Amino acid sequence: MRYQDKFIFGAAYYEEYMPCERLEEDMKMMVEAGFNTIRIGESTWSVEEPFPGSYDFSHIDRVIDSAEHHGLYVIVGTPTYAVPHWLVQLDPDVLVTTKDGKAKYGARQNMDITNPTYRFYAERMIRAIVSHTVNRKNVIGFQIDNETKHYGTAGDKVTILFQRWLQTKFKTIEEVNEAFGLNYWSNSVTRFEDLPNPAGTINGSYACAFAKFQRYMAEDFLMWQSNIVKEYLRPDQFITQNFDYEWKSFGAPGQQDGYSWGVQPDICHWHSAKAMTLIGTDIYCFVQDKLTGREIAFGGDLMRSLRKENYLVLESQAQAFADWLPYPGQLRLMAFSHLASGACGVMYWNWHSLHNGIESYWKGILGHDFEPNPVYDEICLIGKEMRRLSDKINGLKKKNRIALVVSTNTVNALKWFPTHKALQYNDVVHWVYDALYELNLECDVIFAQEWDWSDYDMIIFPELYSMHGSMAGRIREFVARGGTVFATFRSFVADKHVKIYHDRLPHDLTDVFGMTYNQYTRPVNVTVGGVEAKYWMELLNPTSAIPVENYTHGYWGKYAAVTKNHYEKGTAWYLGTMLSDEKLKEYLLAAAKDAGIEVQSQCWPIIIRNGISQEGKRLQFLLNYSNQNVPVCIGCQGRDLISNKIYKKNEEVLLMEWGVAVIEEA
Amino acid sequence: MRYQDKFIFGAAYYEEYMPCERLEEDMKMMVEAGFNTIRIGESTWSVEEPFPGSYDFSHIDRVIDSAEHHGLYVIVGTPTYAVPHWLVQLDPDVLVTTKDGKAKYGARQNMDITNPTYRFYAERMIRAIVSHTVNRKNVIGFQIDNETKHYGTAGDKVTILFQRWLQTKFKTIEEVNEAFGLNYWSNSVTRFEDLPNPAGTINGSYACAFAKFQRYMAEDFLMWQSNIVKEYLRPDQFITQNFDYEWKSFGAPGQQDGYSWGVQPDICHWHSAKAMTLIGTDIYCFVQDKLTGREIAFGGDLMRSLRKENYLVLESQAQAFADWLPYPGQLRLMAFSHLASGACGVMYWNWHSLHNGIESYWKGILGHDFEPNPVYDEICLIGKEMRRLSDKINGLKKKNRIALVVSTNTVNALKWFPTHKALQYNDVVHWVYDALYELNLECDVIFAQEWDWSDYDMIIFPELYSMHGSMAGRIREFVARGGTVFATFRSFVADKHVKIYHDRLPHDLTDVFGMTYNQYTRPVNVTVGGVEAKYWMELLNPTSAIPVENYTHGYWGKYAAVTKNHYEKGTAWYLGTMLSDEKLKEYLLAAAKDAGIEVQSQCWPIIIRNGISQEGKRLQFLLNYSNQNVPVCIGCQGRDLISNKIYKKNEEVLLMEWGVAVIEEA
């Protein structure tokens, strides 16, 4: 059987970190857990090349040998994201210089990915590890680097590269001055080589251009790795990478906490997907009473939408942080949720808990004592189910009619021009996404550069602050042809250089939305339809639009808060302020109705996700995100692939607490 | 008509920042708004000198030309507060070194104002711009630099200058050791040239002396600019500068918020006023439901008191921050409030909202779309009123009987020796000032170095921690002759070197105040006359004073909190702790009564400000700082210059919400 044919199930395995001999015992326990794959080697350069030029793959070899013996596939990682100390000794400039100064040796991801010394040794190492393992038959693919980002590289040499990159984008320096508005506070220059290091800039346009260039460097780095690996790759092997998200953290320094939050500002997933043949990702989220499935769904919808393909969850949490010890049933619910979004595999991070280092309390499946435990026991159960159901549910195809548009450039732009100090771009993205998710209105999450909107009936723009010049035309056309758009405050404000437009807002779309505004303020004791307005309010003046709701306030009551406009065959909603989740859901449901999209009767904590199986059958994933048993009515005749029970149309499925059913329609 | 004869009304105008051709349209809109003046050029060095030594004044010229054509005056700024990047390339030491390290290029006000390279190029630029524009007939004055301060300049060369400056103040190094108490923790030295860079000092006296030297450098820098400009100046032209205040901010980094708060620690207004022929200032404050007029009154009283002259408000807010969009009527109320404090003009910052740079959301009169809007419309109304009333109300003369004494040195001293971590000097200054303001007890705000107290009947000392040695004698004399003084806790504690006095407190004034103390603590569950004591409490032991109120507390009840002493012909009040605003007002009213000062029956939100017009008539400004219409009884017969309605004595004027009346007494 080929790996493509079954659901990948496994964990990261670090034999190099073991405090004692465990290999044979671990392999047996993994087989017992239903694993078919392990991921190795992505952070152990110093072990694999203890002296410059002297390689030692003994750990790699014995793990691949043992995996082969036990029937496990292996994904081999290139170890380039954690550099050995000797490399820093050879060239201290291997350590990245960020706007906060030079990094210190110790952590991973602290190198300058443009540094030639780093690139030279990294390339030699990539060629060594790939050529050494590529012909092992159980090696199914390679992971290049890990959670790659630009790491804030911003030294003076990077400024020179940035100047040259700008020179490929602009014909003259006058164009640069004008595009970024550098006359402000005496920042204009007369030669490209005079453009300053952006570390101290007060110009958001210049800063966002630099951030875009930093992302470009990370994308270029990945493509470079990918091209090296491709020289060796067998046709049946894949290249993947571990895309992660903007991370939301809460803790004191030294605390490990947070979760996979939103659109990643430090590399563009859409651009860098080109370096991969299989999209990979990691998703971490709260569990226990805070498990909602939102992060799993959001990450999955974004990854799947990159190329409308299935993707591999390279890291999913096992025990993780102290507050994340899952309740019984939760790991299983999470695994099926990944599947329901189109994942072709789930791998845990990691097999065992580490006895040293900063991730010692980012726990794996096994605790520090290597004993079986409730988490391991549940993974054994999941493994058996995956093995049994793999043919039926692997390779799920999804076709959604709603798209939610996100923008990497806007993440940065709104850090410079925040809507409110307590409200970031990803808060607004999640505010809208989560409402859709909870309403069981499935959507694709697409990037602003993605232009094929032909599959969609409704497109949503949460805070699309920075837009490409041509987008307004596309939106006009989409609505004219009958589509529904739904945009929030601070959309269509600035151009791709983050220069604020100087025509009426929303830029070039006042006809489509049938309104305009040029004043906005913060709501204080302002309500909309009885609900408090928060953070930001635009004082909308409808022209042709219907004022769905006005503000309630002594001075602002004459302005609309929400408008809806019929433009040619379509409809355009605009939300000028932030309201409660419930109020937002009302408007989204109304807009979905405008778009002719069927609304589910169930909503969160019951989540229903749909897709088409490889056999061409419609699958309904029923996911119970609550600690109560809940009866759920299914709208079709079908069979629960898990219990094998057959249900008549409109019969109720009893979902147990944190329970799952997968209904294959008859 | 000369500019001196009319009220200056206008805005800052930056043609250099325009994203499109707007000049003619802008001029028309400004004339329509009743403007007579624009301010240009104070931050556009890189545009005016794109290459070292190569000047380009085309923007300046066409704006002056167009202004002339439209009958507008122009104030030309020297662009020295934002350096071009080429200047930093020529000499990286142009960037200031502060105690936090070297500044990065990008922001304004990041240069070392003592750096000779900077001074050389700045001087050449000042001479170029001034000589180029000085003979234009509509150029009425020059603004030198902008919001000048010392920018924390603290490099090693500044230490050398500091050592030499100290050498001019002290005869021997032993005197320095003694004045600052450098023996403490081994900080004493034996030669002036051994005095260390103050960046790491733990000696508040040494640090405050350095801060004073830093202020001196800023004052010297302004005087140097002023002298250069004076070489070219026509007799009918003025030199001004933009004095600002300690800024109170709240936001996260990258947020622009805060307001004009209090006494400026980074330049001494009193000293540096010498560099100006017309005092200028900018004042920013909360609006909407938080508009109180306090900041306008405080800033105005301080500016006017610098030389008992009228002053120009070079920057007043238009739309400003998102939360500062004014309610209808508020801009007008604010403009009249400036007038009521003695302003001879109000200019907005700025004409249009910027499309790039860090102040893009510090909005001007026009939004990013350049369209008329409610703020512009209101300014048009104000403009018409100003034009009509200019003869009547411009050049208001004020004569107050109360002075409130502030100290730049004390701002710094109390940062070293804070009363409470949540209470800064300017909090206490505003606590007292605001109480007076709300009671309609008008005062001058004078500096501690200002010795002519002959106009006053009552002098107030909020936290005058650091005092010049001779001040005690002056106070004694003032009280002896019949004056009333009112001092708060932590006044008269340390000498001018911020060395704590070692005699009984209040230093050299125990006879005048009739009490002493040498213990103090923080109040916890302590009340004074039923009101909670906060932050700090001195345990006062009256000798001849009347204990107006004792503390209520199990152990501290035997000590007085507030004392009043009759000393010769006068009275001396002392407040040993911080109480509620209402309680403070009680004591201030009682003290005003002691001083024979008439008390107003109205209080905030109705503000009454008085003055004498150029025609010699008494004007009463009635200002309604509330969203309610309020009838106000005027104590004289007179005419409202705005409505032209005539009122009999004790007749009621109905002030509309945020409304204004200007009563000219018959």
Add this chain to the structure above:
Amino acid sequence: MRYQDKFIFGAAYYEEYMPCERLEEDMKMMVEAGFNTIRIGESTWSVEEPFPGSYDFSHIDRVIDSAEHHGLYVIVGTPTYAVPHWLVQLDPDVLVTTKDGKAKYGARQNMDITNPTYRFYAERMIRAIVSHTVNRKNVIGFQIDNETKHYGTAGDKVTILFQRWLQTKFKTIEEVNEAFGLNYWSNSVTRFEDLPNPAGTINGSYACAFAKFQRYMAEDFLMWQSNIVKEYLRPDQFITQNFDYEWKSFGAPGQQDGYSWGVQPDICHWHSAKAMTLIGTDIYCFVQDKLTGREIAFGGDLMRSLRKENYLVLESQAQAFADWLPYPGQLRLMAFSHLASGACGVMYWNWHSLHNGIESYWKGILGHDFEPNPVYDEICLIGKEMRRLSDKINGLKKKNRIALVVSTNTVNALKWFPTHKALQYNDVVHWVYDALYELNLECDVIFAQEWDWSDYDMIIFPELYSMHGSMAGRIREFVARGGTVFATFRSFVADKHVKIYHDRLPHDLTDVFGMTYNQYTRPVNVTVGGVEAKYWMELLNPTSAIPVENYTHGYWGKYAAVTKNHYEKGTAWYLGTMLSDEKLKEYLLAAAKDAGIEVQSQCWPIIIRNGISQEGKRLQFLLNYSNQNVPVCIGCQGRDLISNKIYKKNEEVLLMEWGVAVIEEA
């Protein structure tokens, strides 16, 4: 009379800091206050050596002369903890490089204690001051340095020393890699000289080893000073030092606040005690309504336990911070509390309040005006009592049956692997210690390296995270022989290299505790016996242990929270989570009962501390930590040494608010 025969009573005295001539007056006031000792000179290097190599001991001499004249002893300090500026000019590397960069000149304790230039000049100074004063008959001892710690020294030369130190601890570099788990994230090296500067490390084991090395440097520095001083010392003179504690602070930068909190991470008291012949310490704590006596008892129990000897309180607060002005009676209560823990003397910091420098508002006995005040008056009373009672109560011997085990290494380990971001190691230590204190269960506070447990019946381990390999065996033996142990969560988890053990937890003690666990999480809505569980909960699986209490929670209810196990002749308690103080006290009382320890009927705010006087009589110190008069029943016949009143058995002593009685049993 020799100093050893009487209770040392006095203050730090800094003639060098005086703003005026005060010596004779001060001496008279000190004699009046009952002082017998002053401490001088520990921070005035720049005064004593104004030029390199040129000494000036005139201040020292005249103070010793005057003290001699007035019958006062003198403790002379070496001034090495505050360097003169000329020393930094001679070698800028005298300033310490920490992980945050190079220190700036100004503060004390900012030098690199390994720097040879510093050591050279320090040694010359030590020899000069000691040889100059050692033969003065009223000099009773020397204090070497002051509050010595490692000051974070972490420059590249310190890394080289650290590499060499590790080479003395490990045979091969492979052992280092394995002990610290350096394979993680590519941190392994192949030569000792390749081990990186730990400033950037993400390896807690490596970081803790470096912290241990830093402490070793501080200990070595003290021993070096001690050996120099010993070359000169008379047999009747002592060498002491000023041990302080981890400091808990709250304030904004520039605020001086906080208190003596817990185990000191920056020097090991147990190791460095070897450099002293008389243990010295300073203890600062809240007063007024927050005076509890905890810090005095904890510090005293720790200091006394270092060598089972009496110790000198070198610094106790007088007026100190503004919020610490003591209520009448509190200073006296504090002085007797020091005595009750085994102090052989109390010295105040300091005599007078300073007129300059960062400690100006860390006030002494006299305020800035040098006048008598209520604090001075109370110290006069204490002085008289001490003089009268000295023979009776000085040199108290204590013999406690309970030991509480603390670990310097664990302080650091738990900063890397915190139980909760709001809970530090010293919080847990104080949680347990304070419960004992309030129950009047007196204990010794011993270090984890202290192996003689023969005196104890009960040993308590709060969060003993990092343990030496042999400790488990010692504990097993202690319990087997009939002892009671009481351990909290996160004890016995990691080895001395802070590597987490890979066997079952608690490491090597599952038989003794009769339980194990390998899962833990954060409690959310979890109770134990009706009380909220906080911060951390281990899911305990009893084997032979009694589950004293299980968690109450939907999913975790099957696990024990508290267990008790009978192991051979003894008992082992284990507490898997943090509970209320009251709940902890229940368990501690039960465990004390298991250990056969008599429980007091009184508890805080009445504190009862016991000891044996030099005359061999049992003394009971009754301390009233409340503002109420409280009758206390004494369980024996005796005489109150203070009032001289004789009490019958079970007669009640009426303790006045903040009052004291010292009952000498008949």
